[in-house]
Amino acid sequence: MQRLLRTSATFALLLLAWELVARLFFPVYILPPPSLVARTLVSLIVDGTLWQNLQVSLMRVFAGYFTAVVLAIPLGVAAGWWKLIDHTVGSTLELLRPLPALALIPLAIVWLGFGELSKIALIAYASFFSIYLNTRAGVQNVDPLHVKVMLVYGNGTRDVLTKVVMYSILPYVFTGLRYSAAVALILLVAVELVGSQSGLGFFLVQAQSFLQMPNMFAAIVVFGVLGFCANLLVAGLEKRVIRWRPENRP
Amino acid sequence: MRSDGESDTRPGGRPLVEFCDLGVTYPGGIAAVSGFHLSVSAGEFVVILGPSGCGKSTVLQVVAGLLKPTSGQVVVAGEINPPPGKDRGFVFQHAGLLPWFDIFTNIEIGLRAKGMSRKAARAVSQRYVSAMGLEGFGRLYPHQLSGGMQQRVGVARAFAIDPPILLMDEPFAALDAQTRLLLQEELIRLWEGSGKTIIFVTHSIEEAVFLADRVVVMARAPGSVKASVDITLARPRGEETRSDPQYLELFNTLWGMIRRDAQRAISETDLKEGP
Numbered sequence: 001m002q003r004l005l006r007t008s009a010t011f012a013l014l015l016l017a018w019e020l021v022a023r024l025f026f027p028v029y030i031l032p033p034p035s036l037v038a039r040t041l042v043s044l045i046v047d048g049t050l051w052q053n054l055q056v057s058l059m060r061v062f063a064g065y066f067t068a069v070v071l072a073i074p075l076g077v078a079a080g081w082w083k084l085i086d087h088t089v090g091s092t093l094e095l096l097r098p099l100p101a102l103a104l105i106p107l108a109i110v111w112l113g114f115g116e117l118s119k120i121a122l123i124a125y126a127s128f129f130s131i132y133l134n135t136r137a138g139v140q141n142v143d144p145l146h147v148k149v150m151l152v153y154g155n156g157t158r159d160v161l162t163k164v165v166m167y168s169i170l171p172y173v174f175t176g177l178r179y180s181a182a183v184a185l186i187l188l189v190a191v192e193l194v195g196s197q198s199g200l201g202f203f204l205v206q207a208q209s210f211l212q213m214p215n216m217f218a219a220i221v222v223f224g225v226l227g228f229c230a231n232l233l234v235a236g237l238e239k240r241v242i243r244w245r246p247e248n249r250p
Numbered sequence: 251m252r253s254d255g256e257s258d259t260r261p262g263g264r265p266l267v268e269f270c271d272l273g274v275t276y277p278g279g280i281a282a283v284s285g286f287h288l289s290v291s292a293g294e295f296v297v298i299l300g301p302s303g304c305g306k307s308t309v310l311q312v313v314a315g316l317l318k319p320t321s322g323q324v325v326v327a328g329e330i331n332p333p334p335g336k337d338r339g340f341v342f343q344h345a346g347l348l349p350w351f352d353i354f355t356n357i358e359i360g361l362r363a364k365g366m367s368r369k370a371a372r373a374v375s376q377r378y379v380s381a382m383g384l385e386g387f388g389r390l391y392p393h394q395l396s397g398g399m400q401q402r403v404g405v406a407r408a409f410a411i412d413p414p415i416l417l418m419d420e421p422f423a424a425l426d427a428q429t430r431l432l433l434q435e436e437l438i439r440l441w442e443g444s445g446k447t448i449i450f451v452t453h454s455i456e457e458a459v460f461l462a463d464r465v466v467v468m469a470r471a472p473g474s475v476k477a478s479v480d481i482t483l484a485r486p487r488g489e490e491t492r493s494d495p496q497y498l499e500l501f502n503t504l505w506g507m508i509r510r511d512a513q514r515a516i517s518e519t520d521l522k523e524g525p
Contacts, residue, residue, distance in 0.1 A: 152340040152361035167350040245393040
């Protein structure tokens with residue numbers, strides 16, 4: 001309670017300072033006051049511009065992120081459990097990992113075009129690694145005692161995977177999911193800034209080229225809210241899924 | 251009392267578990283167990299007693315089928331070096347409960363592996379939850395239970411599959427002293443009259459004397475049978491057993507046998523952990 005009070009007082013003070021500084025020292029095309037940004041945001045919501053762009057962006061980021069999840073978790077489990085897969089597929093992925101995904105944007109555009117495919121692929125690619133690596137680490141950190149318990153009571157590999165591995169990796173998987181959600185958002189902005197005719201990022205570039213600073217700030221705020229919501233969503237899901245107390249966390 | 255160190259069987263009992271010249275060498279060439287001979291009769295409660303690092307847990311893991319011997323063999327009900335099976339229940343030192351399953355589901359791990367339906371397994375686990383004094387805990391997660399309660403679940407899980415053989419690897423070693431005594435008494439009540447064969451590993455002499463029909467003392471580095479002592483204390487046993495004069499006598503006999511090994515174990519750990 002005390003914390004909440006102090007934090008909100010600080011935020012209110014910061015906003016007030018911004019408002020004053022903006023009004024006293026800067027023209028609107030350099031630094032618009034927060035009140036104007038707020039009004040702009042409301043009008044963007046009301047006239048549907050925001051939703052129109054947001055819709056496109058959300059579709060892209062979800063498609064990319066979802067693709068990454070669907071590929072990364074099974075691959076992470078496979079690489080963590082079977083050495084052969086880790087030494088072949090896993091090593092190949094390890095080779096690609098240090099490559100900054102942003103460097104692949106031009107390549108993706110040449111290969112996959114300016115359409116949705118290149119954007120979704122890039123978001124998927126960048127989001128993949130953290131989920132994959134954390135899942136793999138989760139499998140490698142499965143408590144051998146839990147595996148022993150299953151084996152000694154006559155369970156086979158399938159039961160070990162579905163009753164031990166699937167559960168004990170979850171804290172790791174969620175760490176990957178949370179990190180990747182942030183990465184997906186970064187990639188979303190990047191692909192929409194570079195080669196896009198729609199989406200929130202495109203709206204942002206447009207605002208810049210017309211020096212519509214209130215629009216630009218509004219878009220930035222929406223991106224911030226998006227990041228905040230993504231984190232909240234993953235954390236909420238984690239709380240619902242992991243109801244026991246995990247023994248080890250990454 | 252016999253101290254011949256050779257394989258021996260209780261008169262009248264047929265051997266159910268037989269170790270023949272068992273040897274286990276871990277990768278790296280360290281021999282944990284070597285030349286281990288022991289024959290356990292059906293219905294017998296055998297406690298393997300030894301200082302830490304004598305390879306007693308290794309022996310148990312071989313019977314469980316979790317570890318393959320590097321030499322010799324173990325014969326369980328006629329089968330040589332059998333894989334893990336439903337004829338053997340296992341109780342681990344740290345209960346070994348799966349933290350994401352509730353107590354019922356944890357007890358049912360062996361039952362479900364046997365192919366029992368969800369419903370039938372639940373009926374059995376409910377029975378054992380009551381038998382172990384765990385009423386009302388069935389739907390809780392392991393972390394919500396004390397160490398003693400958790401180990402009760404571990405014992406219930408082993409008894410639930412109703413195996414002829416129970417293997418117990420220092421099951422009470424991680425518990426506080428009082429809980430430990432209580433669980434020993436509960437175990438002996440569950441076992442007496444059940445006809446089950448128990449091989450119980452411990453480094454506690456009191457525990458060995460209180461529980462066993464026979465205490466097998468292990469020598470260390472590498473582990474082998476040093477002596478076998480019959481515990482002739484009357485059954486059924488209970489809290490009054492601990493005040494039996496014979497109890498103290500047996501304690502002293504066993505302590506005399508392992509004292510030197512225990513001392514050596516301490517000085518070795520000191521060397522290992524020293525500055």
